Amino acid sequence: MNFNFLTPVSDAVLAHSELLAQQALGKKIKIHSRQNGIPDLDDVQLAIIGVQENRNDVNYMGANISFDSIRKTLYTLFPGNWHTSIADLGDIEPGESVEDTYFAIRTAIAVLVEKDIIPIILGGSQDLTYANYRAYDGIKPMINIVNVDTNFDLGDANLPIKNNSYVGKVIVEEPYNLFNYSTIGYQTYFNSQEEIDLMEKLYFEAYRLGEISGDINKVEPLLRDAHIVSVDLKSVRAAEVSDNQKYSPNGFSGKEICAISRYAGISNKVSSYGIYEYHNSKNDSASSMLIAQMIWYFIEGVNCRVKDDDFTNENFYQKYNVLVEDDELIFYKSLKTGRWWIEIPFLPDVNNKLKKHTLLPCMHADYVLATQGEIPERWYKAYRKNSF
Numbered sequence: 299m300n301f302n303f304l305t306p307v308s309d310a311v312l313a314h315s316e317l318l319a320q321q322a323l324g325k326k327i328k329i330h331s332r333q334n335g336i337p338d339l340d341d342v343q344l345a346i347i348g349v350q351e352n353r354n355d356v357n358y359m360g361a362n363i364s365f366d367s368i369r370k371t372l373y374t375l376f377p378g379n380w381h382t383s384i385a386d387l388g389d390i391e392p393g394e395s396v397e398d399t400y401f402a403i404r405t406a407i408a409v410l411v412e413k414d415i416i417p418i419i420l421g422g423s424q425d426l427t428y429a430n431y432r433a434y435d436g437i438k439p440m441i442n443i444v445n446v447d448t449n450f451d452l453g454d455a456n457l458p459i460k461n462n463s464y465v466g467k468v469i470v471e472e473p474y475n476l477f478n479y480s481t482i483g484y485q486t487y488f489n490s491q492e493e494i495d496l497m498e499k500l501y502f503e504a505y506r507l508g509e510i511s512g513d514i515n516k517v518e519p520l521l522r523d524a525h526i527v528s529v530d531l532k533s534v535r536a537a538e539v540s541d542n543q544k545y546s547p548n549g550f551s552g553k554e555i556c557a558i559s560r561y562a563g564i565s566n567k568v569s570s571y572g573i574y575e576y577h578n579s580k581n582d583s584a585s586s587m588l589i590a591q592m593i594w595y596f597i598e599g600v601n602c603r604v605k606d607d608d609f610t611n612e613n614f615y616q617k618y619n620v621l622v623e624d625d626e627l628i629f630y631k632s633l634k635t636g637r638w639w640i641e642i643p644f645l646p647d648v649n650n651k652l653k654k655h656t657l658l659p660c661m662h663a664d665y666v667l668a669t670q671g672e673i674p675e676r677w678y679k680a681y682r683k684n685s686f
Contacts, residue, residue: 301409303402304347306332306388311369323384323594324373330388343382344597345410348389348420351399355423355461355575365389365420367582372590380601385415400429407433411569416600418593419572423461424451427528430570431468431475434525440477442567443468444524446533446558448485448546450493450504461575469500478683480520482558483507483533483550501679507548514554518561519659519676522637527562529555529592531575531585538588542579552588559592563599566607571596606632607639607657620668627677629665630657638662642680 307329315324327346328337339345348365352358369386390406393399403419407430410417419430427443434441445451445465453463455470468476480503486494497504503520510516521527531539535549550558562568573589609615609630618629628641639657664674 301336301387301406303390303393304330304336304388304406305391306330306335307369307386308364308366311366311373314370315373318374319376321376322373323375323377326377326384327373328383328385330386336387337385339385339413339415341383342385342415344384344416344418344600346384346386346418346420346593347406349399349403349422349426350389351392351396351421351426352423352461353392353396354425354459354464358423361577363422363576364578365576367578367586368420368576368589371583371586372593375590375594378594378598378601380597382597382601384597400426400432403429404433404435407570408437411437416568417570417572418596419570419574420589421572421574421576424528424530424574425459425461425464426574427526427572428459428464428467430526430528430572433570434475435473438525439475441475441526442478442480442524443476443526443528444480444482444520444562445528445530446482446550446555447528447530448483448488448507448532448549449530450481450484450489450497451530452493452496478502478523478680480524481505482517482520483510485546485548488546501683503676503679507550511550511554514557516661517558518564519638519661521558521561521568522565522659524562524565524568525570527568527571529559529571529573531573531589534588538584540579540582540585542577542582543585552591555588556591556595560595560599560602563596564602565599566603566605604635606634606637609657618665620665622668622671622673625673627668627673629660629668631662631665636662638665640664640674640677642677642684 318324330336350363390402407417451462451465453466455466459467482505485507532545533549534555536544536547538552616631620627630639638660640660642656658680
């Protein structure tokens with residue numbers, strides 16, 4: 299496998315890893331080193347890749363990125379009772395142009411996804427999510443992206459791509475692979491009313507910080523339906539991170555962002571997970587530990603995955619039909635996990651994105667609302683989007 303654009307994990311990290319206990323994660327991971335090259339990926343399920351690219355950051359001042367402190371911290375953690383094999387493939391360094399870096403990201407992620415290996419991407423500016431998305435061209439016809447962020451990052455698609463405007467490019471540029479885009483934890487005062495209105499107009503989903511902090515379980519159905527999860531570290535409140543990483547006094551706590559990461563891991567659909575907007579500094583222990591724990595919880599989630607969405611065998615699920623006004627809503631409940639889905643009907647007369655009945659993850663609370671005569675908002679938005 300030709301990954302010649304990947305640079306090995308630094309000797310400083312490897313030297314640090316030598317001193318770790320035999321049970322530590324650093325002793326269990328297959329590591330791309332200068333001495334041994336890229337490890338064999340035949341039995342690997344998760345692969346860490348750092349991307350040292352931040353030139354499209356609107357605040358770019360020429361700073362270089364190093365993920366050494368994150369790796370050192372991650373390697374010191376102890377794995378759970380995991381059955382997955384993990385590799386650290388090293389870093390993608392900035393190319394001659396940002397487009398060159400994007401090409402390397404697309405190439406690496408496409409290869410990994412086709413081999414059923416989940417890339418864990420460390421960034422760099424969040425516009426790298428665009429390259430991550432483009433890696434799926436020709437692999438999956440429709441992609442759902444979940445962005446954990448203070449901002450929607452829609453921006454003006456006519457302007458050059460930046461870390462606060464990459465989603466606009468995802469929406470308008472061909473091939474059109476985006477089906478749904480959701481933002482978790484947005485803060486209203488960081489977003490213009492025009493962007494908020496556009497999210498509504500496109501039937502995309504947006505959940506305010508307070509709504510999610512009040513009930514973190516609300517993110518589970520969103521992440522269960524996601525293929526790409528992109529986390530902007532600015533979504534974490536300033537008290538949780540090192541000085542160079544502080545952004546806003548309001549944001550997710552360390553516990554909440556780790557819970558979100560675990561839900562992302564548990565999702566059977568999530569096939570790439572990225573943590574972006576990392577700014578390293580000399581006194582970096584808080585940020586490094588938080589990111590290491592986010593990765594740990596994501597891996598933990600992957601190890602807890604359960605195939606529970608096979609609805610061909612009636613012994614594995616219960617089906618509920620609910621009449622709400624003129625609409626018949628059909629719910630499914632897995633008997634394995636207790637998780638819920640709602641059916642989005644196929645509209646034969648519409649040139650829609652769905653070619654068959656499809657199931658949308660939901661919560662038990664959505665079923666309860668339906669029995670009380672209220673159509674769940676997620677169903678309505680998916681149905682309307684399907685009717686374009």
